[in-house]
Amino acid sequence: xxxxxxxxxxxxxxxxxxxxxxxxxxxxxxxxxxxxxxxxxxxxxxxxxxxxxxxxxxxxxxxxxxxxxxxxxxxxxxxxxxxxxxxxxxxxxxxxxxxxxxxxxxxxxxxxxxxxxxxxxxxxxxxx
Amino acid sequence: xxxxxxxxxxxxxxxxxxxxxxxxxxxxxxxxxxxxxxxxxxxxxxxxxxxxxxxxxxxxxxxxxxxxxxxxxxxxxxxxxxxxxxxxxxxxxxxxxxxxxxxxxxxxxxxxxxxxxxxxxxxxxxxx
DNA sequence: CGGAATCCACGGTGATACTG
DNA sequence: CAGTATCACCGTGGATTCCG
Numbered sequence: 001x002x003x004x005x006x007x008x009x010x011x012x013x014x015x016x017x018x019x020x021x022x023x024x025x026x027x028x029x030x031x032x033x034x035x036x037x038x039x040x041x042x043x044x045x046x047x048x049x050x051x052x053x054x055x056x057x058x059x060x061x062x063x064x065x066x067x068x069x070x071x072x073x074x075x076x077x078x079x080x081x082x083x084x085x086x087x088x089x090x091x092x093x094x095x096x097x098x099x100x101x102x103x104x105x106x107x108x109x110x111x112x113x114x115x116x117x118x119x120x121x122x123x124x125x126x127x128x
Numbered sequence: 129x130x131x132x133x134x135x136x137x138x139x140x141x142x143x144x145x146x147x148x149x150x151x152x153x154x155x156x157x158x159x160x161x162x163x164x165x166x167x168x169x170x171x172x173x174x175x176x177x178x179x180x181x182x183x184x185x186x187x188x189x190x191x192x193x194x195x196x197x198x199x200x201x202x203x204x205x206x207x208x209x210x211x212x213x214x215x216x217x218x219x220x221x222x223x224x225x226x227x228x229x230x231x232x233x234x235x236x237x238x239x240x241x242x243x244x245x246x247x248x249x250x251x252x253x254x255x256x
Numbered sequence: 257c258g259g260a261a262t263c264c265a266c267g268g269t270g271a272t273a274c275t276g
Numbered sequence: 277c278a279g280t281a282t283c284a285c286c287g288t289g290g291a292t293t294c295c296g
Contacts, residue, residue, distance in 0.1 A: 074246045087276085
């Protein structure tokens with residue numbers, strides 16, 4: 001049971017409603033379709049652009065580029081260019097990027113744990 | 129330092145890349161602009177529609193309605209209609225909804241902790 | 257008060273073609 | 277191989293109006 005005071009004590013309250021609050025800014029960033037998937041894909045290995053594209057199912061080349069640029073700009077992903085022919089570019093998480101995996105994991109655990117419950121609720125709702 | 133094995137041991141890997149994986153489905157759900165803010169707004173109190181609208185800065189009536197319907201469908205928010213005149217409708221989190229606050233809090237803590245770092249990285253990136 | 261319905265604009269996204 | 281550039285779409289979301 002998660003009590004109100006648990007949440008309060010943890011400082012979750014305050015004003016996460018304001019557009020400029022940190023939580024909202026981060027959620028806006030990772031809220032897009034691909035950012036989280038790319039970060040997770042880089043959890044266990046440094047990957048080349050094309051490898052990344054194969055791993056993250058459904059991402060277009062444009063969106064992968066765009067997502068990687070954003071993550072690089074945020075300092076969460078490092079881009080390494082090996083000046084060979086043909087060019088080899090590799091991506092991996094920075095230390096900051098790696099810390100982000102922790103909260104993402106909490107979210108993933110919640111998802112796995114509650115997906116059945118949520119799905120059941122949806123089906124019941126849709127019958128009415 | 130978050131190691132690769134930490135992440136691996138926690139079961140974050142697997143294939144969160146597939147479109148039908150739980151993580152992705154949940155992220156798609158809470159990834160929208162308002163869901164998280166509404167859940168957090170309901171963390172400490174049962175609220176009426178109009179109270180909720182005032183608390184969640186910037187949300188339109190349409191999107192608040194839509195967001196609440198979605199959360200109700202997922203079984204995360206409970207809607208209570210008091211048949212008075214005029215009608216009074218109140219919203220609060222279900223037990224499942226309350227558990228979702230925990231991972232959201234982890235994400236918020238990360239945001240607060242890393243916002244400065246991320247912002248600095250962005251500014252440096254933009255200079256180049 | 258708490259919505260539902262409608263109309264419409266914008267931007268995120270994908271497909272395609274081209275480049276160093 | 278790893279992008280950039282361009283175009284076209286369409287779904288999200290805002291503004292407005294109306295209803296029980």
